[in-house]
Amino acid sequence: MQNQQKISQYDKALMGLRSLVWSGEFEASTRLPEVSLAQRLGISRTPLRQAMGQLVDEGLLERIETGGCRVVSFTMDNIIDAIEVRGAIEGMAARLAAERGMVPELAQECRKVLDVLDAAVSDPRNIDFDTYVPYNARFHELLGRLAGSTVVEREVERACRLPLASPSAFLQGQELIPDFRVSLRIGQDQHRSLFNAIQDREGSRAEALAREHARLARRNLKFVISERPNLASRVPGLALVATT
Amino acid sequence: MQNQQKISQYDKALMGLRSLVWSGEFEASTRLPEVSLAQRLGISRTPLRQAMGQLVDEGLLERIETGGCRVVSFTMDNIIDAIEVRGAIEGMAARLAAERGMVPELAQECRKVLDVLDAAVSDPRNIDFDTYVPYNARFHELLGRLAGSTVVEREVERACRLPLASPSAFLQGQELIPDFRVSLRIGQDQHRSLFNAIQDREGSRAEALAREHARLARRNLKFVISERPNLASRVPGLALVATT
DNA sequence: AGCGCCGTAATTGTATACAAAGTTAAGTCA
DNA sequence: TGACTTAACTTTGTATACAATTACGGCGCT
Numbered sequence: 001m002q003n004q005q006k007i008s009q010y011d012k013a014l015m016g017l018r019s020l021v022w023s024g025e026f027e028a029s030t031r032l033p034e035v036s037l038a039q040r041l042g043i044s045r046t047p048l049r050q051a052m053g054q055l056v057d058e059g060l061l062e063r064i065e066t067g068g069c070r071v072v073s074f075t076m077d078n079i080i081d082a083i084e085v086r087g088a089i090e091g092m093a094a095r096l097a098a099e100r101g102m103v104p105e106l107a108q109e110c111r112k113v114l115d116v117l118d119a120a121v122s123d124p125r126n127i128d129f130d131t132y133v134p135y136n137a138r139f140h141e142l143l144g145r146l147a148g149s150t151v152v153e154r155e156v157e158r159a160c161r162l163p164l165a166s167p168s169a170f171l172q173g174q175e176l177i178p179d180f181r182v183s184l185r186i187g188q189d190q191h192r193s194l195f196n197a198i199q200d201r202e203g204s205r206a207e208a209l210a211r212e213h214a215r216l217a218r219r220n221l222k223f224v225i226s227e228r229p230n231l232a233s234r235v236p237g238l239a240l241v242a243t244t
Numbered sequence: 245m246q247n248q249q250k251i252s253q254y255d256k257a258l259m260g261l262r263s264l265v266w267s268g269e270f271e272a273s274t275r276l277p278e279v280s281l282a283q284r285l286g287i288s289r290t291p292l293r294q295a296m297g298q299l300v301d302e303g304l305l306e307r308i309e310t311g312g313c314r315v316v317s318f319t320m321d322n323i324i325d326a327i328e329v330r331g332a333i334e335g336m337a338a339r340l341a342a343e344r345g346m347v348p349e350l351a352q353e354c355r356k357v358l359d360v361l362d363a364a365v366s367d368p369r370n371i372d373f374d375t376y377v378p379y380n381a382r383f384h385e386l387l388g389r390l391a392g393s394t395v396v397e398r399e400v401e402r403a404c405r406l407p408l409a410s411p412s413a414f415l416q417g418q419e420l421i422p423d424f425r426v427s428l429r430i431g432q433d434q435h436r437s438l439f440n441a442i443q444d445r446e447g448s449r450a451e452a453l454a455r456e457h458a459r460l461a462r463r464n465l466k467f468v469i470s471e472r473p474n475l476a477s478r479v480p481g482l483a484l485v486a487t488t
Numbered sequence: 489a490g491c492g493c494c495g496t497a498a499t500t501g502t503a504t505a506c507a508a509a510g511t512t513a514a515g516t517c518a
Numbered sequence: 519t520g521a522c523t524t525a526a527c528t529t530t531g532t533a534t535a536c537a538a539t540t541a542c543g544g545c546g547c548t
Contacts (some may be wrong), residue, residue, distance in 0.1 A: 044503045053294060057301055066510060067530050081395035088336040151325035288533045311500050
């Protein structure tokens with residue numbers, strides 16, 4: 001009623017196309033046809049092409065020499081590298097937050113988020129995934145802003161948009177796998193340690209913890225790949241990973 | 245005759261607009277008028293708006309809530325942060341190159357570049373700026389590719405495009421200032437040490453050196469700011485820095 | 489004089505039109 | 519049969535047209 005902010009055609013194109021690509025709708029290495037896509041999304045080619053440019057920038061699409069775009073086909077190495085990049089940038093953000101001091105309001109909000117996450121994993125037999133996933137995302141978002149630098153914030157956000165490098169990438173649809181419950185508890189323990197390190201102005205430790213925390217995603221990636229047949233449909237974007 | 249690759253209208257828009265903005269042609273915080281700009285660049289609004297989107301992404305422009313774009317006004321802190329980001333990403337690239345091993349062909353090319361740079365600074369009385377600047381840029385480009393990861397390469401390139409964070413940002417127009425000659429010799433010494441660290445698989449040292457190397461740019465920034473009246477016209481983009 | 493309101497002019501966001509390339513397929517020749 | 523040529527057809531890149539907002543300036547009101 002109040003938050004009725006206008007949704008532009010460009011936004012519609014960006015969100016629509018992104019989710020279509022993530023869902024594995026398009027064959028990698030075949031060109032995206034602009035006209036039919038525009039029709040399908042109910043918009044004209046102009047905002048669609050804008051959105052395609054953005055997705056090229058995010059690394060989800062790539063330009064074809066002769067014109068147009070195609071979906072990128074990812075290798076395991078690509079994803080590992082993207083996670084490494086995220087770890088490096090989140091690590092820098094954590095270190096700067098420690099060295100320069102946290103923005104007080106954001107620090108306070110971090111504490112609340114951490115409390116919620118603690119509660120979500122408190123019962124090993126009954127982990128609250130529906131709470132954990134969004135609050136985990138929120139924690140990582142706050143981490144990017146904690147140093148109070150808009151430049152750093154932007155770069156953290158960008159790194160999290162790298163295909164399959166998001167902190168939430170391998171969290172979806174894993175309620176049923178026992179191994180992942182352990183992974184979540186470990187992850188939350190790292191969240192706590194990371195926050196404490198920043199609070200205690202231990203920049204180097206904070207950086208190392210943030211990097212190691214990103215490594216959890218790598219472990220989850222490897223596990224998911226080995227279990228691909230069972231999980232392919234539940235992990236968004238897994239369809240984009242080359243099967244060779 | 246052979247390298248006659250077609251230059252698209254979009255490329256013309258991107259290069260033209262970027263250089264116009266860098267030159268301080270537009271007042272920060274006033275909207276860029278699309279029609280007159282398109283006329284001035286000799287293109288239509290369509291490729292111009294594409295280019296504006298790209299420059300927003302690079303951080304040179306920002307969107308206005310009510311529509312259109314304006315030039316960003318940078319503070320010292322913004323630039324310091326951008327340099328910090330570049331240091332972190334180049335540091336990661338250097339570490340990965342050390343840990344994983346360099347691509348042999350690129351390592352060989354690095355050696356050649358370093359030899360040229362050594363020669364350029366060998367005579368303290370007569371430093372060859374016209375050679376140093378492009379070869380320094382080349383070294384940093386090679387550094388991004390040394391780990392053999394396209395993902396890392398992309399991110400290094402992006403970090404170097406952050407406004408005033410480029411390795412070459414404060415090199416132009418400093419032939420005449422004695423203090424900077426020393427800076428160049430120190431920088432080249434760091435290049436050597438960095439390369440040796442990578443070669444000897446000393447990942448942590450390589451990372452630290454790359455970060456410290458980026459700090460040179462910070463020193464140069466501070467010097468340039470304090471000497472602004474003399475240098476403003478010679479350092480591209482300095483006009484975009486807020487004078488408060 | 490200062491502040492708010494309204495109408496006009498300018499500007500953006502989006503759709504469509506059009507020309508230049510690129511792609512595909514049929515047909516011809518070796 | 520297979521490769522090359524050519525012609526019709528798609529598809530993209532760019533320009534232009536149009537409608538919805540937005541910015542601006544004058545007018546009236548307090």
